Amino acid sequence: MSVQRERRPGELAFALILLIFSIVALWQAYGISGFKGLSTAGVFPMLAAAAMVLSGLFIIKDILFGRSSERKIPQSLEVDHKVLTVRLVTMIALVILYIATMPYLGFMVASAGFLFLSFAYLWRKNILISIALTGLTLSLIYGLFRILFQVVLPKGSLIQGLF
Amino acid sequence: MMEVFGNLSLSWFDPWLMFLTAMGTFAGIYVGAIPGLSVTMATSILISFTFKWPVNDALALIAGVFIGGVYGGSRTAILLNIPGAPSAIATAIEGYPMAKRGEAGEAIGLTTVMSVFGGFVGILALALFAPVISSFALQFNSRDYLLLGLIGILLVGSLSGESFSKGVFAGALGVLIGMVGLDPMTAEGRFTFGSIQMMGGIPYVAAMIGFFGVAEAFVQIHNLDLPAVKQKIDRIIPKFSDVKKYFGLAMRTSGIGTIIGALPGTGGDIAALLAYDHAKRSTKNPEVPFGEGAKEGLIAPEAANNAAVGGSFIPMLTLGIPGDAVTAVIIGALFIHGLKPGPLLLIDTPHLFWFLVGNLALANIFLLIFGLTGIRVFTKIVECPKAILIPLIIIFSAVGTYAIENNPTHISWMLVFGVVGYFMKTYGFQVGPVILGVILGPMMDANYRRAMIGARGDVGTFLWDFVSNPISLVLSVSFLFLLISQTPLWPKITPYFPSFKKKQADK
CATH class of the missing domain: 1.10.246 (Serum Albumin; Chain A, Domain 1)
Structure with missing residues (x-):
């Protein structure tokens, strides 16, 4: 199912921005209540931010190594390479x-x-x-x-x- | 029993509710049909205008828009080869070739009848199963709700996105957005940066309208110059022999649609594609080959996506878990009207449930009427230039965002989400999981902490609880299955199961 796919312009940059945003969010989430307990206000935000960091890393890996699986479901109806016109x-x-x-x-x-x-x-x-x-x-x-x-x-x- | 019947038929005898339902359905058909306007967009904008109305009036209008909108996408799919909504992609594959052969009228007639049929199957399932599921859901624990939320986000993220990691990212981002503001349990600020504005949290209506309205308007700027295609339309009422012939297929695909709709996180678009696939596999000798205008391929997705409407109301009303993006928005509407979707909804406000069921059925009847009439006028309106449409969407979005709390900063949030949403869409992320995350995030957070407090903060007890109770065990297993089946671990595990090996060999 893995098909080499052409990279969209700015795709890597966007993924990097997302990753940086996620890391900052994780750091901010840590700041809410740290590791003081497992049912504190900060745990769930930390879990969410950690999921973002992790999936962000996978997204970048997919872009760099071009192993993005092409889905059968047509995603955007307008597949074009224009991003910022x-x-x-x-x-x-x-x-x-x-x-x-x-x-x-x-x-x-x-x-x-x-x-x-x-x-x-x-x-x-x-x-x-x-x-x-x-x-x-x-x-x-x-x-x-x-x-x-x-x-x-x-x-x-x-x-x-x-x- | 009399009371149930009274609420069920409330909108059938009240001229004002009937009018609102009719208007909603009518408007929904056009909104669904015009590419660039989506049902989710329309419902999220409508919510902000109707939140002051009595709850029945608002629900009548929204139910109509939902029913009409899901169907409307098929019209442009057939006439212009542009699916008005993702759930009409399969319809375009078979419908447009039919239109090119001059059978556009017949195609529209057949889709209308089958959509209405599918719609009724879904509504019937809602009426029959929701009370059962609801009483069953009363036994659900907080960890079960946490798992249901996770499953919902994972399902919508894995089935509809370009890749699983993008789906997870979008869902987690939504959860994070939902966390902003004062923590409801301890009143600690989360991501507030000391700002009073942020303490109130990020308004989810602004997020919805931004991601679905403004972002879509920006995407459509690339499609300004798509030419409009004109079609000949003659016979609209379908042949009775056709309806009879395809009854079995419509019944089966409506069943598929209802079940897919009822799964948390999956909606009409996936139902339509699976039903199309089913039609392709189960039809041995089609009159016309698939891809060249086979009626089977037209009926299956349309019956399924309308059946999914009723289906998607089941988890929303009984568990408080939205079935897809549109129901995530409708759940927001219910919150705004002070209702709490969940197992107690049917116990506390049964009249509202039966009213909704009756109203969906009424909207379905209007769908049959409007679906079979006014097609010539329709083609004129759908050709409305995007250059007019896009600025209008932005104005509607701005007014809608402002209207909820009369707060101008919400409009800025809307724009931020619109721009972020545009880039996400462009790079193959789905925005549906984001909204699902925003809605479900706070619920999941609260349930996680309740479960953790219940386990006295002990990780071992916490994890043991997930497997020691039968309901939790089933949910945990489905969650793990969903997660692992999407990761590279999966191909390494499958060889150990002979049945999977056989399936893979078949492929």
Whole structure:
């Protein structure tokens, strides 16, 4: 069942990051209550972190020696080798911007900006279409969440009480 | 008895509950069908909007979405060769060739009828077996719950991931996330770094929405330019002769689906693949070869994945152990509504159990109605460009995460989990075990410590308890079997067992 598999870009780096994270987590878990007893608060976190370290080592071994067993079950429906494309990084940046500005602009304004920018960027149609689409989806979202589900939407500090 | 019947049919006579169930099922079909929108995503977002509703209303909507969503994946699998959900992968193998021959309508009709059939088998099993398992589960000890949790995470990790170590890693990461915050037993801080925000723990709704909603949206950015394919649709109501002919197969695969669904940690996707495999082995002379549009290969996975819905409710409601990612999310919903899934649920709130059973059945009937109608409109909506869909998913996710506690930092958590989830998905990790770990982690921790305290902190007594009680022994053996069968030790052990040797020689 073992088949040589092409390594995905950045796979080893990601596995190493996971391993380092697990080791730090194990060290932090040890810090909770050390080895003072077997039913203390820190035991289970230590066991979980230890399982992460151990499986992390196996993952790295599999990557380095290419003995990753190919499963019959198709995993991701989109097997491609793109990991960090410009489009993805831009979108993540847009989401960060959206989340960072929401406390100031309020949900409605921040969402309008985010929707417009991402429609314009991802769809690349006429600006007017993007604006119209933003307006349409925003009123749909407002109707659905604020009126139907009665969810409280984050308000901004910039335009007090309005949005 | 009258009371049971009253609760069972509650949503059948209440117009508002009926409407919510219908809406849920309808929406579920579309959510399940649109690639990039998953049932898990929809349920986790819905939970945050419905947590203020009365519990019956919320459950009616969520049950509908679940039933509709599991089925919906088959539509796009048949029409566009894109499985809307992992449980529809096998459906695409046979359904799309049928659509190419101009038999898309027939394929959809047949899958609908068989999905509904499978659904009823699963619900029947839930109604019959849950009370039995529940009373049996009252004898379970804390160590048994610990073992059940471990088995659940191991099963979902080993069966659905690219490799076993990745499954274990994902599950353990989930457990770790679930540990963050103040320890409920001693109020010691765990991974809090002195921050008050962290003492409250990591909100699991943010983790769910991040891993299933935002991460999936990021994955879909790579698929922006997939072309849409148009299909001719004519006959939708399937031939009665076909339904009669495949009844036996549908019955068998529904059974497979129910059992797989009922195992903790395995859900519709694995049920569908196993059922497809069964159909392939058991059909001697198919009219059309498998892979080129065999109806047997279409019916088997669809009956199985809908049967798995009822099945997956069994461990969730009776043991408090979710059967798969969606039920892990639904268990979260039950917690939010103040309910405690577990053996006492059927004793404390039997009305709720029977209401759920009746509601699932109602959703199944709506599935038959919506499944056989409105397919032309459907093809139009599913072609909705990803460029519109992706920003919308992100906004829905943000609102959903915020809505639970009106806390803006939760949205940042959601983004962190979304980015981590994206990389995990890209590198062949499954995010299902993470959520299972988050939900089950605190439960396992508490039960581990109770068992350890029961053994007075003595490792020998603690371990002896695992083999000295019949229930614990069975669970321990299954746990060890699961663990060892996935490690390199396995091929070294199997030669000692002649039956395994024969099986391997056959291969």
